Amino acid sequence: MRGLIVPGSQSRWKYAAALAGLLVSAGSVSAADIHQTYATPTLDRWNYVFAGFGQFPAGSEPDAPLFSPFGNPQQALFDNRDGEMIVGFDTTPLIPAGEGVTRYRVLEARLRAVVSRDLAFAYDPSLDPVQSYFPNTDPEFVADTDPGRPLEVYLVGYRAPWSLATYTETTPFAPGAPGTLPAKGTKNAFSAQYDPPGSGIVRDVSNNVDQRFDSRPLGVGTAPLAPGTLVPAGTVFTFNLDLGNNPDVQRYLREGLNFGRLNFSFSSLATVTQQSSASPAFWCKEGDPIEGAVPVSLEIRVCVGRPSDFNCDGVVDLADLLDYLSAWGPTLGQTVSGPADVNGDGFVDLADLLEFLGPWLTDLGT
Secondary structure: OOOOOOOOHHHHHHHHHHHHHHHOOOEEOOEEEEEEEEOOOOEEEEEOOOOOOOOOOOOOOOEEEOEEOOOOOOHHHOOOOOEEEEEEEEOOOOOOOOOOHHHEEEEEEEEEEEEOOOOOOEOOOOOOOHHHHOOOOOOOOOOOOOOOOOEEEEEEEEOOOOOOOOOOOOOOOOOOOOOOOOOOOOOOEEEEEEOOOOOOOEEEOOOOOOOOOOOOOOEEOEOOOOOOOEOOOOOEEEEEOOOOOOHHHHHHHHHHHHHOEEEEEEEEOOEOOOOOOOOOEEEOOOOOHHHOOOOOEEEEEEEEEOOOOOOOOOEEOHHHHHHHHHHHHHHOOOOOOOOOOOOOOOOOOHHHHHHHHHHHHHHOOO
């Protein structure tokens, strides 16, 4: 029930918690707070129709430019999100796989990527509305109020027969590739979001401008620069994945950790001229360290174990219930995705509390 306000609910739950304390006989359970950094991806590639046609075979490029085709006479042939970068990390054995998706609760996650091209684009740390990408003759056009376009990271969707299990850095860009002409909506792997949010139903966002909807990235890149500044080579962009507000993030990370692999798609709607070097670009793992190449890294902290062990200390006891109530109470009735959103529907309500209480009562004292 959304927006439920129960008179005296705070005092009632304190009373319930006190009663539960009389029942506590804390027992050990399998749980661990795991904090890992993956310094180099298992795979990275420039996800672009003409990648692999030049000096570097597909999957071996030293860097990956991110851009849109807006303004190009042939832009109708290309996805709005034209040049992208896919990176992937095998998370096992540092984080055990196969525990079941509900037994992973991601506490923090961030990606770091290093810029490979000097002063090629302006820094923009904020999302721009989709209307700002429309032609200025469009009646719904809204002017972009700041220089540059943001760099974004998305979950990865796949077209059959490819999947998280089968996709590699040398997988063809599209059916029939290489050698095919570009065409919209044909990438074998693409930037995506869940629609509805957190549902697990994948929606391709490659052409969100044409389809006139705001995309919902997992995170937006930030750097220690003033907005509008031209970005120097070697600048580190940090993508803090939005665990607090985007329900896609927790679900996507849980499913990937359960499988043992996390793939991400870096994307930008930055406009460049064809074959120009003036575009955002990140180093790949094949880049030359002498030139300053540093591959994309992943840092993640996850509680692996029973969902009822909310504080991830290895025991299910009253402290877990009190900690959960401390997270649940302040966000009750809010559209947020955070630790209190147990069922992952992007809204904190009574259903989340009940879903937490069931396993907690079962596991208490075992």
